[in-house]
Amino acid sequence: MRKTMAGLFAGVGLMWACGTSAQAQELTIFWAEWDPANYLQELANEYEAETGVKVTVETTPWADFQTKAFTEFNAKGSAYDMVVGDSQWIGAASEAGHYVDLTDFFTKHNLTQVMAPATVKYYAEYPANSKKYWSVPAEGDAVGWSYRKDWFEDPKEMEAFKAKYGYDLAPPKTWAEMRDIAEFFHRPDQKRYGIAIYTDNSYDGLVMGVENAIFSFGGELGDYQSYKVDGIINSEKNVKALELYRELYGFTPPGWAKSFFVENNQAITENLAAMSMNYFAFFPALVNEASNPNAKVTGFFANPAGPNGEQFAALGGQGISVISYSKNQEEAMKFLEWFIKDETQKRWAELGGYTASAKVLESPEFQNATPYNKAFYETMFKVKDFWATPEYAELLIQMNQRIYPFVTAGQGTAKEVLDSLAADWNATFKKYGRNK
């Protein structure tokens, strides 16, 4: 009997040990459903081949990403070990203790030098200039533009454009030129339209779109240190930028009031628009002939400059963070150590991911790999981002509520809209005791 009991305990002990070990051999990364997540899964498969640790990249549609991630965080759930979270989440996730502090990891691996400065600033550090880091820059991204080269290079179109506007038809260098080109190609009777811009107000689509104009016009959303917004978000520069964005909306295809990355790629693939705004991460689909019949005649350019020559773009992309409630934190840190290696970053870029590694980004090999990598490289050094404070979601919804009726329906004036937004944001910051 004693032998039987001992054997039973030994068996249970062995099962327990195996179970624990099996658990440590698996990691789950949570991300949104898009091509870079598939590339990360491919990269993770190589990690498994190397180490035996299985890494699963679990995805959810973009519209649910934030809600699903924070529901899991709030429940202190251990379903995910890492998350490739949006840049604006850092404040909320770090202050609530959902993310593991990666400051020591950053120092140990000198990541402030290894990664491109903008990616460290926006994907990893919170609060601003605090030298506290919560994510490893994973997917660098920003907003850029694609255009129909065949439309632009058609001699008849070039001649007509020059006759009308007095300068050569070419990818726009300024927002004013972009407006002219959008107007020129806007021909509803031919079912051809001037431009495709972000308008979806469910999450950050419209806000990112408008940010592209605001930042390039030399405007800002506010002072990220003092939380002052009055006189900044409703500045004259921002008013002009918002007015131009509204004007561009008039040159979009019909029914363009809820458009984001999917529709904006369709604008090029379905011969709808001459130019289209989108994140660089969605451009691989545009150079692929299987997904874009116009792949050979699709060109790319960086976000144009504003009236004073300033040229910035809205930041996309994400950093990868270890979740505090993960039971496999040690294993997750090992994965991150592997992920930041030069050769891994190079491989990540080869697979289609947008590396944030400064060394890889600067290499001619990377810049010449695709028709848009050079524009991406240039853009990543002039990006700006939305508020990353814990109240970012309220700020985002308030901005959507104010600017959407103006952009898509011309309700009110840009000045009225931005003045109201300044009042909303002031009240929100006051409510949370930020702008004392």
Place this chain on the structure above:
Amino acid sequence: MATAVMTSLDTKSSAASRGMSDIRIRNLFIIPTILFLIVFNIFPLIYSLGYSFTDFRASSNAPANFVGLQNYRELLNDPFIWSNFAITAKYVIVSVTGQVIVGFGTAMLLNRDIPLKGLLTTLLLLPMMLSMAVVGLFWKLLYDPSFGIINYALGLGSFEWLSNPDMALYAVAITDIWMWSPFVMLLSLAGLSAVPKHLYEAAAIDRAGPFYTFFRITLPLVAPILMIAIIFRTMEAFKTFDLAYILTSQPTTEVISIRLYKMAFQEWQTGRSCALAYIVLVMVLAITNIYVKYLNKVKER
């Protein structure tokens, strides 16, 4: 006496004679059901009422602080919230009125001897059997200004239904009417078929016109069941979320449920959203109460 025996917990009841005593039935089915309801319905209801008086945010690890009626005060003074309620009220009126007219009208047409009546009724019921998400995506395509069949059929060119802030709410309401008129039709058909034939025969003998017959016989007798349909549809329309969320993202279609969702799960203002949920609950109860009182009056007539 027989009823008393059936409802008692006597082990010699008829249930017992079939092999299961009343006590056993209570222990196996009734008590677990009540416990389930308490744990999953009543407890969260009371718990969220408690949260509605706090500044709790589920996204932060900070404890909930008691703020009294502050959430309720702020919400009731928020012009955006009132605008959401106004949108919801407009939606409920348009949608429910449309469903009653279309549903009752269809029921009137079907309440006569027509060929393939059964098949026709079944086909007309199909929309309400579909998932809301499917209906939303399906109608999004129908409304598309470039290739949607609605503009093509009506010769509206590239008229924008969902992008037009003045039209979007009506577009959502039309979809809801299409989906739920069959429900009103079904209940109305039941009511119409229950109207005694001899009343119509008597009216015919008295040479009563169709107008008189409808308003003096049909409508009063169908009214109670129609009121039940209206109560159900009003409650559902007041809580509408999916259709409006899938079809458009216009501020003019942001019904109160969408605002509540955003407040609770995008902004993570948990305490505040609990307060809003209670305001909505009270409103739905008040409206339902008015309807039920009216229904009782209709029944008494």
